[in-house]
Amino acid sequence: MSQVPEMLERVGRIVGDARTNTREFRIILDDTSYLAVDDLVVVISDIPGLNDPLATYGVVIESESTYEGVTYETDVRRIADSGVLPAELVRTATVAITRMIPEIWTAPLAGQMVHRATGVQRDLALYVDDMGRKMPVGLAPDGSPIFLDLDFFDGTKGGHMSISGVSGVATKTTYAFFFIRMLTGARHLRENADKYDAVGDSLHNTRVLVFNVKGQDLLWLDTDNADFTDADESGWTALGITPTPFQLVTQGASILDLKPGIPTVSFWSPPQEGTPEDLVLPQADRTGVSPFYWTPREFIDSGLLSYVFTDASDSRNQLQFLLERIQSQLQRWAVDLADGTGAVVLRHPNEHEFIEGKRVPVAPRVGEITINSLESLKNGIRYFIDPDEIEPHPDWVGSIERGTILAFIRRLEAAARINRLGKLVRVGGKMSVDRDLATVTVVDIHSLHELAQRFVVGALLKETFEEKEETGSRTPLSVVVLDEMNKYAPIHGESPIKDMLIDIAQRGRSLGVLLIGAQQSASRVAPDVLENASIRVTGRLDSAESERSQYGWMLPSTRARAKLLKPGTMVLGQPAVPLPVVLKFPRTPWATRGEERLVSSTEELFSGLDSSLSEDIE
Amino acid sequence: MTTDLSDLSLSISSWDPAYGSAVDFREFQESDQQSVDDSVEMNSKKWKPLHGNIIDAPPEILFVDGIQRIEARLEIYPPEFEVPQLALWAATGAGAVCWNRRERKSEFLNLTHRRVVVLPKGIEISHIERLKRADIDFEICHAVGTEFSDLQNEVHAQMAELESQIVRATANFSGNMVIADGRIRSKHPPGTLGYVKSHERRYLSGRPAETVPNLYLEQRTPIFRIDGQYPRYSWYIRVGYVPRANKWQGIARLEVSAELELEHAMRLADISAVVIPIAAPPLYMDPRAPQNLVPIAALERELRRGLGDPELLNRKLRVALHEA
Numbered sequence: 051m052s053q054v055p056e057m058l059e060r061v062g063r064i065v066g067d068a069r070t071n072t073r074e075f076r077i078i079l080d081d082t083s084y085l086a087v088d089d090l091v092v093v094i095s096d097i098p099g100l101n102d103p104l105a106t107y108g109v110v111i112e113s114e115s116t117y118e119g120v121t122y123e124t125d126v127r128r129i130a131d132s133g134v135l136p137a138e139l140v141r142t143a144t145v146a147i148t149r150m151i152p153e154i155w156t157a158p159l160a161g162q163m164v165h166r167a168t169g170v171q172r173d174l175a176l177y178v179d180d181m182g183r184k185m186p187v188g189l190a191p192d193g194s195p196i197f198l199d200l201d202f203f204d205g206t207k208g209g210h211m212s213i214s215g216v217s218g219v220a221t222k223t224t225y226a227f228f229f230i231r232m233l234t235g236a237r238h239l240r241e242n243a244d245k246y247d248a249v250g251d252s253l254h255n256t257r258v259l260v261f262n263v264k265g266q267d268l269l270w271l272d273t274d275n276a277d278f279t280d281a282d283e284s285g286w287t288a289l290g291i292t293p294t295p296f297q298l299v300t301q302g303a304s305i306l307d308l309k310p311g312i313p314t315v316s317f318w319s320p321p322q323e324g325t326p327e328d329l330v331l332p333q334a335d336r337t338g339v340s341p342f343y344w345t346p347r348e349f350i351d352s353g354l355l356s357y358v359f360t361d362a363s364d365s366r367n368q369l370q371f372l373l374e375r376i377q378s379q380l381q382r383w384a385v386d387l388a389d390g391t392g393a394v395v396l397r398h399p400n401e402h403e404f405i406e407g408k409r410v411p412v413a414p415r416v417g418e419i420t421i422n423s424l425e426s427l428k429n430g431i432r433y434f435i436d437p438d439e440i441e442p443h444p445d446w447v448g449s450i451e452r453g454t455i456l457a458f459i460r461r462l463e464a465a466a467r468i469n470r471l472g473k474l475v476r477v478g479g480k481m482s483v484d485r486d487l488a489t490v491t492v493v494d495i496h497s498l499h500e501l502a503q504r505f506v507v508g509a510l511l512k513e514t515f516e517e518k519e520e521t522g523s524r525t526p527l528s529v530v531v532l533d534e535m536n537k538y539a540p541i542h543g544e545s546p547i548k549d550m551l552i553d554i555a556q557r558g559r560s561l562g563v564l565l566i567g568a569q570q571s572a573s574r575v576a577p578d579v580l581e582n583a584s585i586r587v588t589g590r591l592d593s594a595e596s597e598r599s600q601y602g603w604m605l606p607s608t609r610a611r612a613k614l615l616k617p618g619t620m621v622l623g624q625p626a627v628p629l630p631v632v633l634k635f636p637r638t639p640w641a642t643r644g645e646e647r648l649v650s651s652t653e654e655l656f657s658g659l660d661s662s663l664s665e666d667i668e
Numbered sequence: 669m670t671t672d673l674s675d676l677s678l679s680i681s682s683w684d685p686a687y688g689s690a691v692d693f694r695e696f697q698e699s700d701q702q703s704v705d706d707s708v709e710m711n712s713k714k715w716k717p718l719h720g721n722i723i724d725a726p727p728e729i730l731f732v733d734g735i736q737r738i739e740a741r742l743e744i745y746p747p748e749f750e751v752p753q754l755a756l757w758a759a760t761g762a763g764a765v766c767w768n769r770r771e772r773k774s775e776f777l778n779l780t781h782r783r784v785v786v787l788p789k790g791i792e793i794s795h796i797e798r799l800k801r802a803d804i805d806f807e808i809c810h811a812v813g814t815e816f817s818d819l820q821n822e823v824h825a826q827m828a829e830l831e832s833q834i835v836r837a838t839a840n841f842s843g844n845m846v847i848a849d850g851r852i853r854s855k856h857p858p859g860t861l862g863y864v865k866s867h868e869r870r871y872l873s874g875r876p877a878e879t880v881p882n883l884y885l886e887q888r889t890p891i892f893r894i895d896g897q898y899p900r901y902s903w904y905i906r907v908g909y910v911p912r913a914n915k916w917q918g919i920a921r922l923e924v925s926a927e928l929e930l931e932h933a934m935r936l937a938d939i940s941a942v943v944i945p946i947a948a949p950p951l952y953m954d955p956r957a958p959q960n961l962v963p964i965a966a967l968e969r970e971l972r973r974g975l976g977d978p979e980l981l982n983r984k985l986r987v988a989l990h991e992a
Contacts, residue, residue, distance in 0.1 A: 119966060122953060133772035134947040134962045136765050136970070 058165035061085055064093065065142065070157040072150075075108070077143045077164045085110045085143040087611070088191060088632045090167040090175040095159040106158040107167060107175035108145035109629060111607040115141045146605060148175055148629045168192075177627045182206065186289040187232060187622065188633030195289050196633045198585065199626035203233075205524055208584030208625055209559035212535075212575075213568040214601075215589025221617045222568040222589060223267065224642050226531050228635045229566070230258050233529070234313040234489050235291045255526030257485050259514055261507055262494040263533050269336060269494060270641035271315045272298035274648035278639050285636030295640035299488040301340050313489035318342045320498060320506075321481075323473055330478060333497050342483045342493070343476050344509070345392025346421045350380045356546045357508030358465045360501070368454040369461075372447070376431060376458075379446050384421070386411040391477035393422040396430050424466035424475040432459055470499045474506065483510060485528075507538060508547045515554055515563055524562035530554070535567035536574040548576060555582035572600040586623040590615040604630045678798050680986055681741040681754070702896030706876045708930060710890035715879045717887040720905070720941025727770045728844035729943060730777075731963040732860075734762035734831035735971045736823050739981050742785070744795050755796070756786045756819045757806070757985065760827040761971040762834045765963040766844070767947065774963055778834050781974050782807060786822045788814035802988035804981070828853055835860055845939060849964050851923065854898055858925040861936060862900075863944070865920055865959040871902065880904045881915030888941035891933055899926035901933040905941045907948040908958025920944070920959050 062079040064070055075093075079085060093106045117129055117137040128135035145164075150156070151174065167175045178184055178197050186195035202208035211229070213222045234256055262268035272295050286293035296315035297308055308314060317339040319332035332341040344354065355377045359369065384394040385402055388411040395418045403410040414420045419430045434443040435455050447455060465471045485491045493510060495503045514528055532538060532551075539551040554563050555578055567583065569575050573595060586603055591612040595601075601609055603623040608630045612621060618637070621630045641647045706712040740757040763779035783806040785796060793808055811822040831848065832855035839846040841859040852862035871894060872880065879889050883906040894900045902923040910917035922940050924933050948958040954965055 119970065124950075125953075128949075128962055129774075131772065132946060133769070133774050134767055136767075136774035136776050136963060136966050 058092065058168060058171060059083070060163055061091065061166050062143075062164050064158060064160050064162050064164060066160045070160055072155045072157050073147055074111075075106075075145055075147070075158055077145060079141040079143060083166075084141070085113060085166070086191065087111060087113055087607070090148075090172050091145055091164050092167040092171045092175065093158040093162050093164050095156075095162050097154075097156050097159070100154065100156075102152060104154060104156060104158070105151045105174070106147055107149040107151070107171075108147045109175070109631075110143045111146045111605055112144040113141075114143065115139065146607075146629065148627075149177065176631065181626050185232060187229060188620065188635045189285055189288060190631075190633065193285070193288055196622065196631055198622070198624055202584040202625050203564065204527055205559040205562055205564065210555060210565045210567070210583040211585040211587060212572065212580055212583035213566065213587045213589070213620075214572045214591065214595075215568075215570070215615075215620075216592055216595075217570050221620070223264075223531075223533060224617075224638060225587060225589070225620055225635060226260075226566050226568060227268075227271070227640075227642075228638060230490065230529065230531070231296075231313065231638070232289065232291065234258070235311070256489060256529065257526065258490040258529040258531065259485055259510060260490060260492050260531040261503075261510075261533065262492050263496050263503065265496060265644070266335060266494065267643050268492050269317055269334060269339065270644065270647055271296045271490065271492065272338070273641045275637065275639055275641045275646050276648040277646055278637055278648075282637040282639070285634075286639070289636075293636075293639035296488075296490060298338050300338050301484065301487065314487075315490040315492060316340065316484070316488035317492050317494065318483045319494040320473055320502075321476070323468060330481060332494075334494060339494070341481055343474050343478075343481050345477055345480070346394050346423070346427055346475060347384070347386060347392040348482065349424075349427070349475050350384045350394065352509065352513065353377050353381070354505070354509050354512075355380070357505045357512070358471060358501075359461060360504040360508060360545050360547055368450060369458055372435075372450050372454055372458050375448060375450075376435070376446060379434070380431070385409050387420065388413055391422070392480075393420055393477045395420060396434070422477040424462075424472050427475070428459070428462045428466045431462070435459070465501055465505075471502045471505055474498075474502060485510075485514065504538070504545075504547060507532070508550070511547065511550055511554070515550065515558070515561070518558075518561045518563050522561075524560065527562045527564060529564045529566060531566045531568070533568045535569040535579065536571065539567075539576040539579045541574050541576055552576060552578045555579045571595045571598075573598045584625050588612055588615075588621045588623075589617070589619070608632065677745050677747070678796055678989055679743050679745075680982075680989060681743045702894055704871050704892055704894055706872060706890075706892040708891055708893045708901070709934060712874065712876050715876045715890055717879060717883050718890060718938075718941075720886050720888055720938045722939055722942045725769075725939045725943060726842075726844045727768055729767045729769065729947075730839055730844045730846045731765045731767065731849070731947075731961065731967060732762070732831060732835050732838070732846060733764075733849040733964050733967045733971070734760065734827045734834075735968055735975075736760045736827040737972075737975055737978065738820070738823065739978055740985055742796070742799075744787075744791055746791075746795055753788050753791055753814060754816060754819065755788060755791065756823060757783070757799075758786060758823040758826075759783050759975045759981075760823065760830050761974055762827065762831040763967055763971055764834055764838045765967045766838075767963055769943070769946075774966075776967065776970055778838050779971065779974055780830060780834060781971070782826070782830060784809055784823065784826050786811050786819045786826075788819065790814065798989055799985070800988075802984045804984060828855060832856055845936065845943070847940075847944070852898075852900065852925060856925070858927040859932075860924070861940060862923040863920060863961070863964075864923065865956065867916060867919070867921065880919060883919065885909075885945055886942045888937050891930070891937055893926060894923070895926075900924065901926050901928065901930070901937075903937045903940075905937075905944060907945045907961075908951075910951065910958070918958050 061083040062077045065076045065078045068076055087110050089110045091108050094103045097104045118140045119137040125135055129137045173179060181197060181199035182201040184197035185200045187198040188196045190196050213226060215222050274295055283293055294312050297312050299314045299316050319334040319339045319341060321330045321341040321343055322333050325331045330341045332339040359373060382399045383396040385397050387393045395414050419426055419433060421427045421430045434446040436442060436459055483493055495506050518528055539548045554565055572580055593613045596609045596612045604621060608621055619634050621632050623630045738756055738758045742755040742757055743752040744755055745752040761781040764777040765774050766777050767774045785806050785808050787810050811818040835846060835857060847861045847863050848856060849863055851864055852860055885906050889904045891901050891903045894902055900923040902921055904919055904921050906918055907920050908918040924936060947961045947963055949962045951957045954960050
C-alpha cells in the first residue's frame with residue numbers, strides 16, 4: 051500500500067519556496083494537469099529514519115494561478131498584450147492534509163511528486179477502509195460514490211443527522227429522502243455487509259416518519275419525476291440502487307402486489323372539515339392518502355393535552371401545573387360511551403364499573419356532557435374547573451388561582467376551533483396514523499394552523515418514542531425526519547416538544563429512534579439536539595450563518611464555498627472522516643414538487659381542472 | 669583530531685568578493701585613435717532625424733545577455749610560492765529572450781549557467797583539489813597574469829564567450845533580429861545588434877551631435893561608422909521621453925559590425941527605431957528606464973535567479989575548505 055502508486059496520474063510537485071507542515075502544503079501543477087477544489091491527492095515521501103515510505107493524503111482546498119517573474123501588477127500588460135516581458139504562467143493548488151499512513155505526523159517533503167488519489171488511494175484518503183459499514187451517500191465530482199459509516203447513523207457508535215441550508219431550493223428535504231432511499235434500498239448494503247448489518251437485516255421493518263410542512267411536496271414520493279434524466283440514472287447506478295419512486299401503500303390494500311426491494315410509502319392527511327363520520331376524506335389533491343385523527347379516548351389516554359400548549363410562553367406560569375392536574379383527572383374520570391366511537395363522558399371514578407379490570411362503557415346520563423370533539427372536551431373540563439354559579443371541583447383545580455384557570459380555558463377554547471386543532475379530534479372509527487403500514491410514513495400537516503402542526507408533531511413523536519421505550523430494542527430502527535427544527539427545538543424557551551426532542555437526541559441513539567433534523571440556521575437550534583447529531587450535512591448557507599461556530603466542523607474554504615453551493619451539492623461531515631466532504635447527489639426518480647410529476651396524457655387533459663378545483667377547496 | 673597542514677594551502681579570502689570590481693575590462697578598452705565617419709549614409713552637414721519603419725521586419729526579436737558574479741576569492745599558498753596567490757570562484761550565465769511580435773509572447777531560450785574557477789598564471793589544477801569536496805560542478809581556466817584585474821577580465825571573457833555561444837546557438841539571422849545588451853564584441857556573429865544604454869563616449873560633433881537629442885520616437889539618426897580594432901556601423905534612436913530631463917535621456921545607441929552591407933545596416937536601423945521603443949519600460953518600472961529594455965531586465969533577473977543563493981554557495985565552499 052505504501053509503495054509509489056505508479057498507476058496514478060501525476061499532477062505536480064510540492065512547491066519549494068514555502069514550508070510544508072502537517073496541515074497544509076502547496077502543489078505546483080504540471081503543464082498538462084489540473085486540480086480542482088475537493089480533488090484528492092496523495093504524496094509518497096521517503097522520510098529519513100522511517101523504514102516505510104510515508105503516504106500523505108489531502109484534499110484540494112484552493113486553486114491558484116499567477117505569473118512568475120512579475121514585479122508590478124501592470125506587468126501583465128507587457129506579458130499578455132505586447133508580449134515583451136517573458137513570464138511563466140504558474141498554476142498551484144493548496145491542499146489540506148487529511149491522513150497519514152503510517153500515522154506518523156511528519157510533513158511531506160518539499161519537491162515530492164503529487165498524484166491524484168484515485169481507486170484504492172482515494173478510499174484511503176477518505177478513510178473508507180476504516181468504516182465499519184459503509185453506505186454510499188453521494189457522488190464525488192468524478193462520479194464515484196462517497197461513503198458514510200453507517201455505524202455513526204444507526205446508533206452503533208453515533209446517531210442522528212442534522213441538515214442545514216437556506217430554504218427555497220428544497221435541498222434539505224430532498225437530500226433527507228435521498229438518504230432514506232439509500233438507507234432503505236439495502237441491496238447494496240447486504241451484498242457488502244460482511245458482519246451483521248442492523249439496517250440491512252431489518253430493512254423491511256425500518257420505519258421512517260416524515261412531516262410534510264410545505265405545499266404538497268412530499269406527497270409525490272410514489273410518482274415518477276418528469277425531469278429525471280439518463281445522467282441521473284447512471285448516478286443512481288453508481289450508488290448501487292435502481293432508481294424507482296417509493297411504492298404507495300394504502301390502508302386495507304393488498305400488499306401482495308408490492309415489488310420486493312423497493313421501499314414503500316403511505317400518505318396521511320387531516321380530515322376535511324365537515325365530512326360525515328362514515329366518509330372521512332383527507333385534505334389532499336390526490337388519491338391514496340388516508341385521513342387521520344384522534345378520538346377523545348385516544349386523546350385522553352395518550353395525554354395529548356400537553357401538546358395543545360406548545361407555545362414557549364405557555365411554560366412560564368402556573369398553566370403547566372394546572373394542565374398536568376387536568377390531564378391526570380381526565381384519565382381517571384373519562385369513561386367510554388357504549389357506541390364505541392371513541393366518545394367519552396367524565397364521571398367520578400367511584401361510579402365506574404369494571405369487568406375483568408376494564409371499565410364498562412356507559413350511556414350518557416342527563417346533564418352529562420358527551421365528549422366527541424375538542425370543543426366538547428373543553429366544555430367538559432370547564433364544567434369542573436369553572437362552572438357557572440357553583441364552586442369549581444376541588445379534585446380538578448386544587449388551590450390554583452382563578453386567573454390561571456381562565457387563561458387555561460381561553461387557550462383551550464382558541465385551540466379547539468375547527469380551523470386549528472378542532473378537526474384533529476373527532477369520533478368515528480379508528481383513524482390514527484399507522485406507522486407500520488409502509489417504510490415511509492408521510493404525515494401532511496402543511497394546511498394546518500401552526501398550533502395544530504405542533505400538536506401533530508408532538509403527538510406522533512411521543513407515540514414513536516414511547517413505543518421504542520416500551521420494547522427496549524434498538525432494531526428495527528425508527529427514523530424521524532423533521533424540518534424546521536428551529537421551530538420545534540429552538541435555542542431559547544421551553545416546550546414539551548423541545549424536551550422530547552432533546553430526550554430523543556440524547557437517548558434515541560440507544561433506543562433506535564434516530565432524528566434527521568433540518569433547519570435553515572443551525573445557530574437557532576437547541577445545542578443539545580445539534581450536538582448529538584453525528585452526521586452533519588449542509589447545503590447552501592446564508593453568508594452570515596456560515597461564519598457561526600455551529601459550522602466549525604467545516605474548513606474555512608468549505609465555509610466560503612457553502613455560500614455558493616448549488617442545489618444537489620452538499621457538504622458532509624461525519625465522525626469517521628475528519629474533514630468535510632463536498633458531494634453531489636443525483637436528481638430523485640420521484641417528484642419532489644407537484645410540477646415535477648410525470649403526468650400521462652389523459653391526466654394532463656384534466657390537470658388544469660384539478661388545480662382550479664383544489665384552489666376552490668382551499 | 670589531527671590537522672593536515674597541507675589543507676591550509678587553499679582558503680577563502682575573507683574579503684568581500686565584490687571588492688575591486690570597478691575595473692575597465694581590457695576588451696572594452698578602445699584605442700583613442702579610432703576615427704568616426706559621419707557621412708556614410710548622409711552628408712554630415714545635412715544630418716536630420718530619419719523615420720524608421722518595420723515593413724518586412726522579422727516577427728521574432730531575440731534579446732541576448734550575459735551576467736557574471738564573483739562568488740569567492742580564493743587564496744592559494746603552495747609551499748613553493750613566496751606569497752599567496754589569488755584565484756576567483758565565479759559564475760556566469762547567458763541566455764536569450766525570444767519576443768514574437770505576432771504572437772505577442774516572449775519566452776526564455778537557452779538559459780545557461782557556468783561556474784568557473786579562474787586560476788592565476790602558474791597555478792596548477794592540483795592545488796585546488798580540495799574544492800571538489802563542495803560537490804559543485806565547475807570549470808577551470810587560467811588568466812593571462814596574476815593580478816586581480818587579470819582574473820576579472822578572464823571572468824568577463826568567459827561570460828562573453830558564453831553569450832556568443834548562445835547567440836550562435838539561438839539566432840537565425842534570416843528569421844529574427846538579434847539584439848545583444850552592450851557593445852558588440854568580436855565574438856558576436858555579424859548581424860548581431862549591440863544595444864548601448866549609456867553615453868560615456870562622444871562620437872559625434874557639430875550638426876550630427878545636435879541631431880541626436882532632437883529625435884522623436886520611431887526616428888533614428890543617419891548611420892555613422894566607427895573605425896577601430898573592430899569597425900562598426902552605429903546610429904542613435906529614441907526609446908522614450910524623460911520629462912524635465914536633458915534631451916539625451918531616453919536615447920540609446922545601436923551598433924552592428926561593419927562587415928555588413930550598408931543597406932543591410934540601414935534596414936536594421938529602420939526596424940530598430942520602431943521596434944525597440946515598444947520594449948522600453950515605463951519610467952516607474954526601472955530606475956534605468958526607459959533605456960533598460962523590459963526583456964533584457966527580465967532576462968538578467970532570470971539569469972541571476974538561476975545562479976542560486978550566493979550565501980548558500982559561499983557556505984558550501986567554506987565548509988568544503990575549512991572543515992576537516
